[in-house]
Amino acid sequence: MSYDRYVAICNPLRYTSIMTNGYCLLLTAICWLFGCSMILTYIITTTKLYFCQSNIIDHFFCDIIPLLELVCSDTFIVHLEIYSVGIPIVFIPTTIIVVSYTYIVSYTYIVVAVLRIPSSTGRQKAFSTCSSHLIVVSIFYWTIFSVYIVPTKVLTRSISKILSLLYTVFTPLVNPIIYSLRNKDIKKAIQETYHKCAM
Numbered sequence: 001m002s003y004d005r006y007v008a009i010c011n012p013l014r015y016t017s018i019m020t021n022g023y024c025l026l027l028t029a030i031c032w033l034f035g036c037s038m039i040l041t042y043i044i045t046t047t048k049l050y051f052c053q054s055n056i057i058d059h060f061f062c063d064i065i066p067l068l069e070l071v072c073s074d075t076f077i078v079h080l081e082i083y084s085v086g087i088p089i090v091f092i093p094t095t096i097i098v099v100s101y102t103y104i105v106s107y108t109y110i111v112v113a114v115l116r117i118p119s120s121t122g123r124q125k126a127f128s129t130c131s132s133h134l135i136v137v138s139i140f141y142w143t144i145f146s147v148y149i150v151p152t153k154v155l156t157r158s159i160s161k162i163l164s165l166l167y168t169v170f171t172p173l174v175n176p177i178i179y180s181l182r183n184k185d186i187k188k189a190i191q192e193t194y195h196k197c198a199m
Contacts, residue, residue, distance in 0.1 A: 143167040
């Protein structure tokens with residue numbers, strides 16, 4: 001999504017030639033394969049652990065951190081995997097997104113490209129697109145960072161549950177709403193529905 005926004009704003013005339021269906025499928029496949037391979041390492045390591053306590057996880061879903069609280073064997077390897085794999089997964093995309101938005105040296109970065117748009121309506125549309133993307137990405141990555149990278153002693157169990165809801169439920173729920181509300185057809189349909197319900 002970040003790359004799509006980058007190409008749309010910095011190379012608008014080449015957008016359709018760069019973001020082809022095949023390229024979008026390739027980017028999606030890479031994301032899925034990378035994500036699944038990371039999770040597979042946790043699954044394989046977790047299946048080798050011994051559980052001797054209650055089988056009730058105090059969480060909304062079977063997450064790795066609450067699951068490790070039920071383990072009787074040594075969890076050092078799993079915690080090492082969480083930090084050695086989790087930290088790059090959170091920091092590398094976040095760094096790429098922040099740098100692509102704010103780095104001033106090159107003229108191809110988003111903020112500089114938007115500021116060079118001559119019309120104020122064009123700048124406003126571009127900043128609107130970028131700001132909504134940044135809000136969703138910020139909520140997603142900061143909650144993941146808080147849940148998995150911050151030491152568990154700092155967060156209470158209830159705060160950890162709420163933060164987990166933010167990145168698993170809130171972000172996917174808000175994402176289509178934020179992007180579709182700028183669509184004129186969606187706005188018109190919402191206004192018509194609202195007027196029908198108000199009558």
